[in-house]
Amino acid sequence: MAGPMKMRATLAGGNTDVRVLMTHPMATAQQTKGEPHFIQNITVKVNGKPVIEGEMSQAISRNPVFSFRLKGGAKGDKIEVSWLDNKGETNKTETAVA
Amino acid sequence: MMNDSRRGLLKAAGAVAAVLIGGLLKPALALAAWNKDAFAAKSAADALKGLGSPNAEASKGIVIEAPQIAENGAVVPIEITSTLAGTTSIAVLIEKNPFPLAAKFDFMEGALPFVKLNAKMGETSDVRVLATAGGKHYSATKEIKVTIGGCGG
Numbered sequence: 001m002a003g004p005m006k007m008r009a010t011l012a013g014g015n016t017d018v019r020v021l022m023t024h025p026m027a028t029a030q031q032t033k034g035e036p037h038f039i040q041n042i043t044v045k046v047n048g049k050p051v052i053e054g055e056m057s058q059a060i061s062r063n064p065v066f067s068f069r070l071k072g073g074a075k076g077d078k079i080e081v082s083w084l085d086n087k088g089e090t091n092k093t094e095t096a097v098a
Numbered sequence: 099m100m101n102d103s104r105r106g107l108l109k110a111a112g113a114v115a116a117v118l119i120g121g122l123l124k125p126a127l128a129l130a131a132w133n134k135d136a137f138a139a140k141s142a143a144d145a146l147k148g149l150g151s152p153n154a155e156a157s158k159g160i161v162i163e164a165p166q167i168a169e170n171g172a173v174v175p176i177e178i179t180s181t182l183a184g185t186t187s188i189a190v191l192i193e194k195n196p197f198p199l200a201a202k203f204d205f206m207e208g209a210l211p212f213v214k215l216n217a218k219m220g221e222t223s224d225v226r227v228l229a230t231a232g233g234k235h236y237s238a239t240k241e242i243k244v245t246i247g248g249c250g251g
Binding site for chain 1: 130131132133137172173174177192195196197199200201202203204205206207208209210212213214215216217218219248
């Protein structure tokens with residue numbers, strides 16, 4: 001089961017700062033005797049339009065936290081972040097810019 | 099007669115369903131692109147080749163903010179800003195990790211070339227950041243010393 005996600009999006013200096021937390025073991029091959037379990041893809045969308053696509057490895061820390069910065073933005077813009085891991089599990093969260 | 103046409107209908111329905119499922123799955127797979135060659139590389143040089151940029155030019159336009167000494171290799175905060183005009187992607191490589199490529203981000207219209215993440219480091223290593231701007235590749239490095247490694251148990 002995919003654990004909870006948390007996200008905050010705030011206007012700062014004319015841009016939008018997005019900080020997102022994902023609950024995930026991000027287990028390395030070393031920790032699991034060759035059965036790593038980690039998030040491979042994340043997507044950030046603004047009002048349904050993709051703006052950032054990320055790919056990652058098992059070297060990202062457990063329960064990943066990312067900060068991103070979006071150009072401009074307005075109160076109420078819908079920010080969505082989703083992830084997909086190497087076992088096909090997925091989760092997403094949505095928030096409005098405050 | 100009746101049976102024949104029902105068979106035909108079933109077959110036609112099956113074919114339509116197969117086409118629909120195929121069509122639905124493809125976009126999902128396309129979105130989930132993961133550069134296996136680059137991520138499975140065991141040396142920074144191979145990972146850079148996998149990313150298609152073995153000869154990036156050193157640049158001061160890439161700013162790496164990270165502690166000089168990371169006490170806990172399991173959580174090393176790294177903040178990257180590219181000031182290069184038209185930056186479309188940023189990749190982070192931890193040169194001495196078993197798999198050096200840690201992450202790569204593509205920035206589209208609406209996003210600024212900035213990311214902060216937490217990475218695991220097995221030992222003291224150069225962290226190399228690769229940025230693509232205007233179709234050209236640039237890189238910068240910063241050494242981070244690690245007192246306790248963070249890739250194993």
